[in-house]
Amino acid sequence: MKHQKSTHAPNDPLGGNPFQSALNAPVVEAMGHGAAVLGRSATTLQQEGMRFITRRVEQNMKAVEQFGACKTLPELFAAQQYWLADMTRAYSEEWARCGELMTELLHERKEEAGNGDGPKQNEPTRETHSRQH
16 A cells, blocks of 8 residues: 655645644734734733833822821821822722723724724724823
8 A cells, every 4th residue: 555645845844734734824823913912912011000100109209208297196197098098099090991901902903803894883882091190
C-alpha cells in the first residue's frame, strides 16, 4: 500500500490537515483583534489610572493640611471622617468609570467588526460619558 505524498512542506505546522488549514485564518484574525482590544484596554486603563491617582494625591494633600489645622480631637475626627467618605466615593466612582471605559471599548470593537455599520436595530445605542472628577 502506497501513502499519498503530502502537498505541504515537511516543516509545515498544518501537516496536511484540511480542517486545521480552514480554521487557521479566522483563528489568527480573532487573535489579532483580541490583541488590539487588549492593547487599547491597557492604554486606556493606564491613562485613567494616572488621572485618578493624580487627583487622589491632590485630595490627600488637602486632607493632610486640614488635619494639621485641627485644634481639637473632635475636629480631627470630623476631618478624618470627611476624608474617608470622600475617598470611598472617589474609589467607587473610579471603579464604575473603568467599567464604563471597558464597555465602550468592547462596543467599539464590536462595531468595527461589523464593518462599521454601527449598532444593529435591536441594539441600544450607547452614550459616551465624559465625566470629570
